[in-house]
Amino acid sequence: MNKKVVEGFFAAVNERRFADWPDYMAADVIDHNKVIYGEADEPGAAFEGFRQQLAAFGEGSMEPRQLIAEGDTVVARLVVRGRHTGAHPRMPEPTGRTFEVEQIWIFEVRDGKIAEIRAVSDRLGMFLQLGWDFPSA
Numbered sequence: 592m593n594k595k596v597v598e599g600f601f602a603a604v605n606e607r608r609f610a611d612w613p614d615y616m617a618a619d620v621i622d623h624n625k626v627i628y629g630e631a632d633e634p635g636a637a638f639e640g641f642r643q644q645l646a647a648f649g650e651g652s653m654e655p656r657q658l659i660a661e662g663d664t665v666v667a668r669l670v671v672r673g674r675h676t677g678a679h680p681r682m683p684e685p686t687g688r689t690f691e692v693e694q695i696w697i698f699e700v701r702d703g704k705i706a707e708i709r710a711v712s713d714r715l716g717m718f719l720q721l722g723w724d725f726p727s728a
Contacts, residue, residue, distance in 0.1 A: 620707065
């Protein structure tokens with residue numbers, strides 16, 4: 592069941608079905624690894640973080656390649672692709688360049704909804720592919 596929640600979440604993200612996100616993420620979801628630079632450090636801020644990320648990468652997808660579930664925990668290995676077509680807090684001017692990186696996400700699912708998110712991403716690879724300067728701080 593918890594795998595289905597995570598699969599549904601990624602489908603809703605990839606299909607830009609913003610109105611469906613509350614079906615998969617708890618209103619007070621805690622994002623321990625901010626989706627986007629500058630995301631508020633408060634429960635529920637991941638909703639806006641995902642919206643901003645999708646606005647910056649108009650062409651993009653998060654494709655789960657492997658899902659492993661144990662109890663309330665679901666681990667997803669993803670291939671994430673995108674084209675920088677919109678403003679992003681780290682790079683306001685779109686570059687039009689594409690990226691493709693692998694990511695590992697760990698979800699805690701409670702009461703049928705994602706309650707916590709942790710992620711590890713190849714951000715250096717992403718920044719290099721997009722031509723962005725890697726942050727020094």
